[in-house]
Amino acid sequence: MAIRIRELDATAEPAWDAFVQATPAATFFHLSGWAGVIRQAFGHATHYAYAEQDGAIVGVLPLARMKTLLFGDVLASTPFCVYGGSVAVTPEAAAALEDHAVSLQRRLGAPCLEFRRHEQPDPGWEGRPPLYYTFRKPIIVTGDDTKDMERNIPRKQRAEVRKAIKRGLRSVCDTDVDRLHRIYAESVRNLGSPVFSRRYFRLLAKAFPGACDVTTVLHEDRPVSAVMSMHFRDQVLPYYGGGTREARTLSANDFMYWEVMRRAALERGARLFDFGRSKAGTGAFSFKHNWGIEAEPLNYCYRLAKGARIPDNNPNNPKYKMIIAAWKRLPLRVANLLGPPLVRGLG
DSSP: OOOEEEEOOGGGHHHHHHHHHHOTTOOGGGSTHHHHHHHHHHOOEEOOEEEEETTEEEEEEOOEEEEETTTEEEEEEOTTSSOOSOEESSHHHHHHHHHHHHHHHHHHTOSEEEEOOSSSOOTTOBOOSOOEEEEEEEOOOSSSSHHHHGGGSOHHHHHHHHHHHHTTOEEEEEOOHHHHHHHHHHHHHHHTOOOOOHHHHHHHHHHSTTTEEEEEEEETTEEEEEEEEEEETTEEEEEEEEEOGGGTTTTHHHHHHHHHHHHHHHHHOOOEEEEEEEETTSHHHHHHHTTTOOEEEOOOEEEEOTTOOOOOOSTTSGGGHHHHHHHTTSOHHHHHHHHHHHHTTOO
């Protein structure tokens, strides 16, 4: 039978997510829950579509349109996510979904269509020198204790973790996104970046129950660093994290990510640690590289309308240098007020 492209609705969400869970090329960011999160947290229109053949889903394509006055107009798969693009089990389904995306771009009048590919860009699409890199490594577990797990991280990081333990640091794992947000907001302000809203974190926890948790590091019962992690199949993805100014001197961040890896492997059976994306030349890139993980370029690709350019809304763009420097000096209360309306266009 012919392939049909259908829009995602509530009745199709279970079948969509079952397809994503069963298809190796799909990622956590292809799950249907992101559609509601993006609409509710940022007010962006979503256009999730799937390919159906013989009554079964044979491909999915999550799309959302980010259209803001400051940062332009992009139809992306998928904003606020590391990976995206269509996922299909047949070439015919993949081609049908790509045709649908290009047609939708034309109907909406969006100047730019973006697929956030992990592997190679789609044939015929425009690319650019890699801006983002992802960091992924297998978790090797041969026993059931922490000492066995330590071989997954370099010697220097093991030493930092042991220092943190000697300083009395401990971790808790729960779903306290409000505590996470307080730490995260301070951390990104110090880096000169606008913060996501607390509501966004709450929506993520609600959309993915059991698949999102928060690891918080405490020093003398005071939270000094925290991260929200996503769990998908045998993968753990520490995604939104940060620390207070004292976290670095306490080795809290190394300890935090070690605790994420350790807990995920020993308690959830995780076998892949996905450290997420970072831009080359940043502190986050160096931190992840120092964990002994090789950087893999992300090959994001684009379809552009006539006269349109690939967006360049990132902190490495020289035109944002003065804005970033000024943002670092903002009072935290002001940064938390101004950040969420800005960040909705920076997905």
